[in-house]
Amino acid sequence: MTVSIAVAGASGYAGGEVLRLLADHPGVEVTTVTAHSNAGQRLIDVQPHLRSLDYLTFAETTPEVLAGHDAVVLALPHGASGAVAASLPDSTLVLDCGADHRLTSEADWERFYGGEYHGAWTYGLPELLHADGTRHREHLSGARRIAVPGCNVTAVTLGLAPGIRSEVIEPADLTAALAVGPSGAGRALKTMLLGSELMGSASPYAVGGTHRHIPEILQNLRVAGAAHPSISFTPVLVPMSRGILATITARLEPGADASSVRSAWESAYSSEPFVHVLPEGHFPKTADVVGANTALIGLAVDEDAGRVVVVVALDNLVKGTAGAAVQSLNLALGLPEDLGLPRNGVAP
Known part of the structure; x- marks a missing residue:
């Protein structure tokens, strides 16, 4: 049986990447795409790289348009998914690529996002280690x-969870740049x-514990076994x-x-299948994972500092967003977890 899918917010980067993966997925058919300001336009006029989906035209994002599909992927701005999802039947598989349903703490939502809290859904990171040794x-x-998890969250969680679970690293005084x-x-x-602001420059943002992904990272580390984790998290636009x-x-x-680490x-x-630890002395580059649903991890022990150094590379639009959505969709539907998902990147 072919699964019918609607993608809401399909004119954006995340929605476009979801469509790119689903276009080559043998078990699904994309039947509807929706957008806001682009409603009424052809998909390929906005996402010209998606040539195999040239039969699609953007519709308005309404419950009536999204209803009747086996699955709906929401690639909407934060704060916009909750109301849309609440209008869909319980039998419909809904995957939210935004933040509206990630956090289990209403207080964390209020502090880092604000607005109406819509509750937490099943978390879409299959590889997340639990303290009892099971996987999510x-x-x-x-x-x-x-x-669907946040992209930065996925990188940091995958990088730290094994050390937390195995009790080889301390869960406090964690750092992530x-x-x-x-x-x-x-x-x-x-x-x-x-482009004129980005080219030739590296710019930190959300410095000093203000980034919205921090509570989600800490939430995952607690699942992995950390009682009171703390992290200093600094993202830099490059x-x-x-x-x-x-x-x-x-x-x-x-x-x-080093051996136990x-x-x-x-x-x-x-x-x-999608998380690979590199051999000793090897560290990943972002170019190694472009277009792939793969996270690569390099490890080192800084003996003088008494610290583990973990370097994680992933494609924020694939393993960090759309790939995680499709991977979770496969598991929810009882399909092979890796169906339709690329492990190989694009080079150069």
Whole structure:
């Protein structure tokens, strides 16, 4: 049986990437795309790289248009998904690529986002380690409401969870500095995202514990076993259209060494199709994962500082957003988890 899918917010970067992946997915058919200001235009006039979907025209994003599909992917601005999702039948599989249903704490939502709190859905990070050694994918089977993780969150969570779970790193005094491409901020026109502002420059933003992804990261680390995690998180915009390179550090637990650190990460991800730990002395580049649903991880122990250094590279639009949505969709529908998802990147 072919699954019919509607993608809301399909004129943006995240929505376009969802469509790119679904276009080659053998188990689904994209039957409806919606947008706001682009409603009435042909899809390929806005997303000209999606030639195989040239039969689609943007409709208005309304409950009536989205109803009747087996699955709906919401690629809408933060704060816009809650009301739309509430109008859809419980039987419809809904995946929210925005933040509206990620946080389990209403207080965290109020502090970092504000506006109406719509509650937490099943979290769409299959590889997330739990303190008891299980993976989060077990919660995705048969789910009908799925919150796709934040892209920065995915990088930091994948980088830290094995050390937390194996108790080889301390969950406090964590640091994460991320070089990020501006596509993660969406397609809306903003001065800081203009080419003339980005080219030849690196610009920090949301400095000093204000980034909206911080509570989501801490939420995931608690799932992995950290009782009271704390992290200093600093993202930096760099002139690449897509990609995240996260450099993460953590203090070693007493008695932990380079061997136990490597064992923790390698055992955590040895059977994961989309998360790969590189050999000792090797570290990833964002160019290695462009277009792929793959996260690459490099590890080192800074013995003088007594810290683990974890470097994670992923494509913010694939593994960080659209790929996570399709991966979760596959699990929810009982399809092979890797169906329609590329492991290979694009080079040069």
